[in-house]
Amino acid sequence: MLSYFCKRLLAGIPTLLISFTLVFFIAHATPGSPWDSSSNRPLEPAVKARLDAKYHLDDPLYVQYVDYLAGALRGDFGPSFRDRTKSVADIVAQFLPVSLKLGGAAMLLAVLLGLPFGALAALSRHPAVDGAIRVISTLGISMPTYVVTSILIVAFGVGLGWVPTFGWKGLFSASSLVPVFSLALAPLAAVIRCFRTSMLEVMNLDFIRTARAKGLRPMTIIVHHMGRNALIPAVTVVGAYTSYILVGSFFVESIAGIPGFGRYFVLAVAARDYPVIIGTTLIYALFVIVINLIVDLSYYLLDPRVRTEHAR
Amino acid sequence: MAGEPTMTKIQSQLLDIADLHVEIPTARGMVKAVDSVTLSVRAGEAVGIVGESGSGKSMLALSIMQLVPRPGRIASGRISLAGRDLLQLSEREMRQVRGNEVGMIFQDPSTSLNPVLRVGRQVAETIEAHHPAADSWQQSVDMLRSVSIPDPQRRVRDYPHQYSGGMRQRVMIAIGMANRPKLLIADEPTTALDVTVQAQIMDLLRSMNAETGTAILLISHNIALVSRFCSRVLVMYAGRIVEEGPTAELFHQPKHPYTRALLSALPRIDRKLPQGLTTIGGRPPDLARLPAGCAFFDRCQDRIETCRTERPPAFSVGPGRSARCWLADEGKPSC
Ligand SMILES: Nc1ncnc2c1ncn2[C@@H]1O[C@H](COP(=O)(O)OP(=O)(O)OP(=O)(O)O)[C@@H](O)[C@H]1O
Ligand SMILES: [Mg+2]
Numbered sequence: 001m002l003s004y005f006c007k008r009l010l011a012g013i014p015t016l017l018i019s020f021t022l023v024f025f026i027a028h029a030t031p032g033s034p035w036d037s038s039s040n041r042p043l044e045p046a047v048k049a050r051l052d053a054k055y056h057l058d059d060p061l062y063v064q065y066v067d068y069l070a071g072a073l074r075g076d077f078g079p080s081f082r083d084r085t086k087s088v089a090d091i092v093a094q095f096l097p098v099s100l101k102l103g104g105a106a107m108l109l110a111v112l113l114g115l116p117f118g119a120l121a122a123l124s125r126h127p128a129v130d131g132a133i134r135v136i137s138t139l140g141i142s143m144p145t146y147v148v149t150s151i152l153i154v155a156f157g158v159g160l161g162w163v164p165t166f167g168w169k170g171l172f173s174a175s176s177l178v179p180v181f182s183l184a185l186a187p188l189a190a191v192i193r194c195f196r197t198s199m200l201e202v203m204n205l206d207f208i209r210t211a212r213a214k215g216l217r218p219m220t221i222i223v224h225h226m227g228r229n230a231l232i233p234a235v236t237v238v239g240a241y242t243s244y245i246l247v248g249s250f251f252v253e254s255i256a257g258i259p260g261f262g263r264y265f266v267l268a269v270a271a272r273d274y275p276v277i278i279g280t281t282l283i284y285a286l287f288v289i290v291i292n293l294i295v296d297l298s299y300y301l302l303d304p305r306v307r308t309e310h311a312r
Numbered sequence: 313m314a315g316e317p318t319m320t321k322i323q324s325q326l327l328d329i330a331d332l333h334v335e336i337p338t339a340r341g342m343v344k345a346v347d348s349v350t351l352s353v354r355a356g357e358a359v360g361i362v363g364e365s366g367s368g369k370s371m372l373a374l375s376i377m378q379l380v381p382r383p384g385r386i387a388s389g390r391i392s393l394a395g396r397d398l399l400q401l402s403e404r405e406m407r408q409v410r411g412n413e414v415g416m417i418f419q420d421p422s423t424s425l426n427p428v429l430r431v432g433r434q435v436a437e438t439i440e441a442h443h444p445a446a447d448s449w450q451q452s453v454d455m456l457r458s459v460s461i462p463d464p465q466r467r468v469r470d471y472p473h474q475y476s477g478g479m480r481q482r483v484m485i486a487i488g489m490a491n492r493p494k495l496l497i498a499d500e501p502t503t504a505l506d507v508t509v510q511a512q513i514m515d516l517l518r519s520m521n522a523e524t525g526t527a528i529l530l531i532s533h534n535i536a537l538v539s540r541f542c543s544r545v546l547v548m549y550a551g552r553i554v555e556e557g558p559t560a561e562l563f564h565q566p567k568h569p570y571t572r573a574l575l576s577a578l579p580r581i582d583r584k585l586p587q588g589l590t591t592i593g594g595r596p597p598d599l600a601r602l603p604a605g606c607a608f609f610d611r612c613q614d615r616i617e618t619c620r621t622e623r624p625p626a627f628s629v630g631p632g633r634s635a636r637c638w639l640a641d642e643g644k645p646s647c
Contacts, residue, residue, distance in 0.1 A: 228428050
């Protein structure tokens with residue numbers, strides 16, 4: 001089993017290399033240069049040439065690629081072009097934690113609310129309860145995040161004045177309420193839908209009838225027999241959203257004024273800040289790889305049939 | 313049954329079902345899955361119910377546990393267990409009956425166990441649901457040993473998929489018997505199993521019945537199997553009990569044309585385990601549109617004009633025997 005997960009981790013290395021290569025060439029292929037947008041005044045061509053020379057941007061692209069890859073393998077992604085006093089590592093260390101905290105809280109909220117609501121929608125004999133939950137989850141999936149964030153800020157920040165309209169004072173402050181909820185809405189809706197469907201499937205299976213015939217309490221049947229089985233497909237949905245939510249959302253962070261990773265990444269793309277673009281993309285790829293691994297690990301923990309397969 | 317000689321033995325009846333109706337509302341109309349069924353099982357007795365697929369055997373079994381799947385429901389009747397009317401119990405009281413006073417095992421052991429829980433847990437939780445059992449895990453090891461699971465100390469930690477089909481059905485029996493119920497309902501317990509395993513499972517049920525005194529209600533479409541196992545047999549057709557009696561008499565002198573058809577559809581008695589009842593001509597009636605007269609009318613070889621229009625009551629045809637057939641009415645000359 002351990003060897004399986006080691007193998008899976010090793011298999012992540014080519015994925016990272018491919019991501020690195022793709023994003024390197026795509027970034028350099030987009031028109032424009034890092035020195036275009038950093039100032040209102042266009043730079044003298046001579047200055048640009050000197051900057052290019054300093055950062056080896058005048059080398060042939062394959063030379064740059066090899067040099068940069070060599071640096072990256074040593075963990076050195078170089079300085080940011082937009083803010084040359086900072087290295088890529090500094091920027092990640094400064095902006096990623098904010099997004100991680102927000103995203104982590106949002107995913108936790110999505111799971112903690114999504115599972116009970118999904119179960120309630122499936123089990124309730126009141127069509128109104130199921131209907132209401134389905135309307136909410138459909139809205140949650142179909143409304144774009146920037147609309148949700150804007151509405152929440154206008155309603156609770158501008159209108160009611162309960163939360164600040166802009167800025168970041170840490171996770172445990174009113175300033176995190178709107179961004180956490182905006183981020184949580186889409187995964188929450190997805191978890192509700194997925195868990196509702198899988199609960200509906202599980203509740204008609206034969207072993208649920210067995211559980212009833214044993215005289216178990218309804219809560220035991222729901223949690224241990226239906227829930228444990230219905231959780232397995234829900235893990236995939238949670239995994240799919242997690243890496244995406246953890247690296248931060250440009251819209252939520254921009255609208256709510258949060259100094260996060262998602263916003264910084266988009267600004268870096270706009271500024272052709274090659275090192276930051278490449279560094280952040282690799283972080284994202286790494287998240288996807290690790291979270292997929294965690295999803296597989298949870299299958300392994302939740303489903304004994306998978307365990308037996310691996311043992312062979 | 314309606315015309316049964318009243319041997320006032322109500323006290324010793326374990327299970328007593330009177331005039332039970334189970335209905336399922338459907339788009340086609342009300343399906344009468346169980347239609348005025350009256351039956352009783354004495355303590356320790358092994359009673360069989362035979363009938364074709366769709367005759368309402370499972371619905372009858374589930375209604376004893378009050379587990380008829382929605383939208384089906386028990387429309388009327390009385391089900392009493394050891395003198396207590398189960399239909400009057402609250403859901404909480406009924407939970408104390410399920411798995412405790414009445415155990416149940418089902419047709420397909422590969423889907424009847426929870427795939428993600430250890431076998432031992434699934435036995436233990438049955439005990440814990442009804443008894444404060446600190447040693448429920450040890451008890452579940454003992455239960456697995458009593459149903460002849462090899463190396464129970466170790467296999468108790470396995471998951472269902474690590475067991476063979478026959479072993480899974482043994483686990484189901486261990487679950488059904490975990491709290492020493494007064495009655496075990498076995499709904500087609502061997503249908504999904506290999507022939508050789510079938511015999512082992514039936515042997516196990518027989519020894520459970522002999523050792524613990526648990527009465528068994530065996531449901532099957534396999535009339536040969538039922539005949540070897542049960543002292544009394546009820547034949548079910550279209551939701552009704554059409555004939556009932558001690559096994560030997562019912563088999564040697566069937567009174568209902570349906571029972572006769574069932575028996576003649578069997579291969580010779582001395583051959584091995586006949587399968588199914590597929591050789592009777594015609595199909596059972598739609599339970600949502602039962603005819604006014606006898607439900608077997610369309611397929612009956614011996615029908616008379618009365619059968620078309622009038623529903624036969626259960627006529628007594630000997631001690632402990634009855635048949636729902638106009639021809640069994642000894643007041644009339646039969647042709
Ligand atoms: N959900 C349902 N809706 C409509 N009719 C149903 C439903 N469930 C069962 N029935 C009908 O109820 C009748 C009795 O079904 P039941 O499962 O009790 O038969 P059975 O004798 O156990 O058959 P089998 O040998 O196939 O298990 C059948 O005719 C079936 O068509
Ligand atoms: Mg059945």
